[in-house]
Amino acid sequence: MKKELLFSGIGGQGVITLGETLCDAAIKAGYNVTFVPFYGQEKRGGRTMCNIVISDGIESPIISEADIMLIFDDRSLGDYQGLVSPNGKLIINSSMVSVEENVPDTVDVRKVPFNDVAVEAGNPKTANVVAMGYIAKLLPEVPFELIQEFVEKSFAAKPKLIPVNIKALSMGYEL
Amino acid sequence: MGEKVFMQGNQAMAESAIRAGCKLFFGYPITPSSEVPEYYAKAMKDRPEENIMFVQAETEVAAFNMVAGAVSTGHRAMTATAGPGFDLGQEAMSFMSAADLPAVVVEVQRPGPGDGEILAAQGDYFSAVKGGGHGDYNNLVLAPYSVQEMCELMQESFELAEKYCNPVVLLTDATLAKMRESVVIPDYKELPKPEDITNSLTGKKGREAHKVATCGDGAVQWEEFNLRLQAKYKRIAENEVRYEAKNMDDADIILVAYGSMARVCESAMKMAREEGIKVGMIRPISLWPFPDVAFEGITGKKFLVVELSAGQMVQDVKLAVENKRDVTFFGKLGGTTPSPKVVLEQIKKLV
Numbered sequence: 375m376k377k378e379l380l381f382s383g384i385g386g387q388g389v390i391t392l393g394e395t396l397c398d399a400a401i402k403a404g405y406n407v408t409f410v411p412f413y414g415q416e417k418r419g420g421r422t423m424c425n426i427v428i429s430d431g432i433e434s435p436i437i438s439e440a441d442i443m444l445i446f447d448d449r450s451l452g453d454y455q456g457l458v459s460p461n462g463k464l465i466i467n468s469s470m471v472s473v474e475e476n477v478p479d480t481v482d483v484r485k486v487p488f489n490d491v492a493v494e495a496g497n498p499k500t501a502n503v504v505a506m507g508y509i510a511k512l513l514p515e516v517p518f519e520l521i522q523e524f525v526e527k528s529f530a531a532k533p534k535l536i537p538v539n540i541k542a543l544s545m546g547y548e549l
Numbered sequence: 550m551g552e553k554v555f556m557q558g559n560q561a562m563a564e565s566a567i568r569a570g571c572k573l574f575f576g577y578p579i580t581p582s583s584e585v586p587e588y589y590a591k592a593m594k595d596r597p598e599e600n601i602m603f604v605q606a607e608t609e610v611a612a613f614n615m616v617a618g619a620v621s622t623g624h625r626a627m628t629a630t631a632g633p634g635f636d637l638g639q640e641a642m643s644f645m646s647a648a649d650l651p652a653v654v655v656e657v658q659r660p661g662p663g664d665g666e667i668l669a670a671q672g673d674y675f676s677a678v679k680g681g682g683h684g685d686y687n688n689l690v691l692a693p694y695s696v697q698e699m700c701e702l703m704q705e706s707f708e709l710a711e712k713y714c715n716p717v718v719l720l721t722d723a724t725l726a727k728m729r730e731s732v733v734i735p736d737y738k739e740l741p742k743p744e745d746i747t748n749s750l751t752g753k754k755g756r757e758a759h760k761v762a763t764c765g766d767g768a769v770q771w772e773e774f775n776l777r778l779q780a781k782y783k784r785i786a787e788n789e790v791r792y793e794a795k796n797m798d799d800a801d802i803i804l805v806a807y808g809s810m811a812r813v814c815e816s817a818m819k820m821a822r823e824e825g826i827k828v829g830m831i832r833p834i835s836l837w838p839f840p841d842v843a844f845e846g847i848t849g850k851k852f853l854v855v856e857l858s859a860g861q862m863v864q865d866v867k868l869a870v871e872n873k874r875d876v877t878f879f880g881k882l883g884g885t886t887p888s889p890k891v892v893l894e895q896i897k898k899l900v
Contacts, residue, residue, distance in 0.1 A: 394729070401555050401731055409555075410728040412668065432695070434816035435728050435809070438890035 375405070375430050375515060378437035382423035382454055383446025383467075385413075388502030392444075393424040395506060395528055396513075399520040400428045408435035421450065428515070442512055444505060446488075448473045463512055467505065484508075491545055497535075500542035507546025518547060551733050558696045559629075559726045561734060562655065562719075563588035565700035566627060567601060569707050570740040571653070573626035574603045575615035577634060580667045581723040582657040585629035609634035613641035616652045620645075621750050621761050623743025625707050629655035632673045633664070636681065642716055643682030647763040647778060649748055651710035651717075654688075655703075658722040658808075660857075660884045668884025669723040669809055674861035677718045678837045685775060687782045688718045689789060690836040692807040696732045699725060702834075704735050713785050714747050720836060722857065724809035724886060785838060792840035793832040796822070800829030802899050803847070805854045805866050807833050809886065814855055817892035826900055836862070844869040851899050852876045855892055 379396075383389035390411055397409045408427045414420030425437045439459035445451045446467045455477050458464045463482045464475060469489030477483065486508060492501040503525060510521045525543055529535045554561075563585045566574075574589035576582075589603040606612035612628045619626035630638065635656045645652045656677055660670035675681075677690050689709055693699040699721060706717040744751040748759045765771030796818065797803065806814040811832045821828040829850075831843045844852075848871050854863040860878045867873040879895045881887050887895075 397729065398555060401553075406731065407555070408728055408730045410724055432812075432815070434813040434889045435724065435730070436813050436886045436888050438816075438820075438888040 375428070376433060377428045377441050377513065377515065378439060378459075379426040379428070379442045379444075380423065380437060380440040380454060380457060381426070381444040381446075382421065382450035383470075385420050385422050387422075387446045387470075388499075389444070389446055390422050390424055391528065392502045392506050393426055395524045396509065396516065396521065397426060397428075398524040398527075400516045402520050402524075403516050405429060405515075406432060408433070410435045421447075423450065423454070442509060444509065446470055446505075451475060465505070465508065465512075467501070469501070486549060488546070491549065492542055495538060495542040495545050497538045497542070500539055503539045503542040504546035504549075507543040508549055510543075511547050511549075551736060553731045553733055555729055556696065556732050556734070557584060557727065557729045558699050558721065559584035559657070560588050561696050561732050562699045562703045562721075563592075563629075564734050565703040566653075566707075567592060567599070568735060568737045569625065569704040570738055571625040571627050571707060572599065572601050573619045573624055574601075574628065575606055575612040575619070575626065576603075576628045576630065577606050577609045577612050579609075579631045579634045581659055581726045582629045582631050582634075582655065584726070585655060609637035610640070613638035613654070616654070617641050617645050617648070617650055620650050620652050620710075621648075623746035623749030623751055625653070625740070627653040627655065629657065631657050631659050632661050632676070635673060635676060639676075639682035642688060643680070643684050643686055644763055645716045646686035646688065647684065648761045649714035649781075650761065651707070651714055651746065653706045653710050653717050653719070655719045655721065657726045658720065658857075660882065666884040667723060669857055669886050670882075670884060671722060671808060671810060671857040672859070672861065672882075673720070674836065674856070674858060677720050678839075678865075686778065687785070687837055688716050689713065689785055689838075690718045690720050691791070692720045692834060692836050693725065694808055694811045694832065696725070696728065696730045700732060700735055704738060709789065711741065711746055713781060715781060715785065720808070722808050723884075789835055790838050790840045790842060791834035792843045793834060794830070794843055795832075796827075796829040797831075798829075799827050800850060801827045802829070802851045802853060802896055804828060804830040804892070804896070805833070805852055805862070806830070806856065807836060807862065810855055810857055813886060813889055814892055816889035817896065820889055820893050821896050826896060828896060833862070839865045839869065841869040844871075847871065850875065853895060853899060854878050855887070855895070856880045857886060858882070
């Protein structure tokens, strides 16, 4: 088993946190996992991207082609769409992205309004958690229960926020 | 064995240094090495029972010289920096090697020259391996390629520095520093007593006086001093060569890479083998002393050297191989790392 993932957005959207949570769950599921973040030099509002590799053996932490690519802003789409695998899935947050993608027809493109779903879940800030749920559905190798466990853990300091985030996660999973 | 944790390279390495008994850290924060001083600063506050001390120096010049002072007392001390900071430390590096001081320096490479970028690069090979300071001296340079190896070599660096009374440079890069992966942090190590460290300044009661000095009083004496240093470097060169060689027996093409680039090349090697291209790999772990021995006697094979530079380690490869026309170079500049697929395309050009 080897899955290469790329998540990209703007600082503050929670794309990196999402990636780290997925990694925690994948490790607990028994896989070798690498997580490489790429930041701009800006302190706020810069681009944040990460490469994640989930595999049975030791692999390059730098991905060749993304099996799953998650895009949260226009510029990220332009910069990284060339890296999506011809058989991969390109997930675009249609609440935030207005430009059209340009990828081979074989790519499975999913446009999902994560922010709108987050509002429906009860907190607009949970868009990344909705996306986490959506990715969990596409990545059955990492059990949903483990992802849920680590989403809960990441809010251990603010337990009041757990119910809305679990709701957002489930709504993303069921989309 | 301890428990597996999912940890960032810089942080895991800093914890390993603390467990190796390095309680003294002097540094000036610079991306992508800043998590190391941050980790020490936090440990100093949160773990008072361990007597950890972190000093943020006013510049890297000061930090390197503080390390020189601290290690001359027989206590383990280190600094961590990136290329621009390593530049500023060169006067101290030359001094510490000449003065037989067991300093440990982590250099996290980022793209230069000048201010550059904060992504991954390997353009500081020359300054670390060939000696960026003045005079005839060598650093012992180690290059890990995983978070686990960063931790292990971090701990060993202190032992090697003390064994040879010479600075050790742990040369990493922004990818290894920032990436997270599963790692078992090595355990606490038993420490030598400061007075047992060769030449340490612990007070001369009951023994001959030690001195830390690097100036001569004439050409003859200074030549003698230099020859003694050269004997030290020769001992290191004879004993501390490290490398990993994989899939060599049937290989037609041999990849040569270190650090994070070696990690990428290993995946490229797997992909090539799946397509029936016989690829092997040599991964230097000690960059100085360079593992010439790994290349000895290999003829009729092609070498593809891959670096995040304009071509630095490739010069040492050309000195080590039987026929330098067998060596091809592929490099990437500015901070992007070629993916395994991109390296595979380069391999195919040689088939």
